Amino acid sequence: MAKKLSPPEIMRNLAIGYWVSRLVYVAAKLKLADLLKGGSRTVEDLAAAADVQPAALYRLLRALASVGIFAETKGRRFKLTPLAATLKTGVPDSMHAWTVMVNEPWMWDSWNALDHGVKTGEMPFRKAHGVPFFQFLEQHPEDMKVFGESMSSLSKVENPAIAAAYTFPKNATLVDVAGGHGSLLAAILKANPRLQGVLFDQPGVIARAEKDQHVTAKGIARRCRLESGNFFEAVPTGGDAYIMKYILHDWNDEECVKILSNCRAAMNEKGKVLVVDAVVSPGNDPSWGKLLDIQMLIIGGRERTKAEFAALFAAAGLKLTRVVPTKCALSIVEGVRA
């Protein structure tokens, strides 16, 4: 049985959380999981395939194996474990893009400015890069691509849970506001054959979505229209429901009220807004939302409580009707015209 750790030992381990994230990042960048998908390999063979030093690679893999990512077998061979398998690319439950994105140097630089943000209230990302997050991504198309793929990695688990949790209207139009590559919209359209969809995002993102597998899939493409624009100016008109996943958490209250007001102005009379975010609950239980909130602090946004969502809705002329939980860490916050 594992020894129960003392508080100082637990703190020692928590404080080096980034050691593990660096190891996982290097493994993901080297695509070690892909190189092992045919079965176990010796460290020398793997090092040659990855073009790295075998001695250092052995130590990297041994450390990863100590936390359940890869496993060492006889003869200095390594194989995949279920956790390591999530680092494969191009598989349905891949976390490869997410692992890369949250560890890229540009993301680390912004986390390095967290103490500055806590002291001054300034946005750490801007302190590190001189511009806000989404402007930075627009200026760096390769990083934008990695970011888009990382959101799709998270979505693989979340989308089916969201699609299953809510009864979407029939013979209606659902607008996915800032829907990225369209994976959520495609999942909802697949589950609701009588629903039409509009995927809306920034021009660069829509250009990529047009070629992506999600909205071009059989049975989805003919029910899905793509539009680009800026949600601070306007969103597509005539929708019966406006869904936005991981959007309001990116922005401050004033910016959120602008986005919600634009949805209110664009939607049909009985239209609904469906905000999909982590709704912060009281108490000290482990919480994805409370940690994600710090990533949002870095980029100038925040995760919110139900009361904070209700206040945003009211300021945009909307009324919060209910919060629908899902089987993932996100909830659907529903609103109608007040």
Ligand SMILES: C[S@@+](CC[C@H](N)C(=O)[O-])C[C@H]1O[C@@H](n2cnc3c(N)ncnc32)[C@H](O)[C@@H]1O
């Ligand atoms: C955190 S991602 C969420 C994407 C998607 N909803 C998902 O859950 O995977 C935020 C999205 O907001 C889009 N976005 C940022 N600023 C925008 C703007 N001014 N107008 C429209 N879309 C914007 C980004 O391009 C990005 O796709």
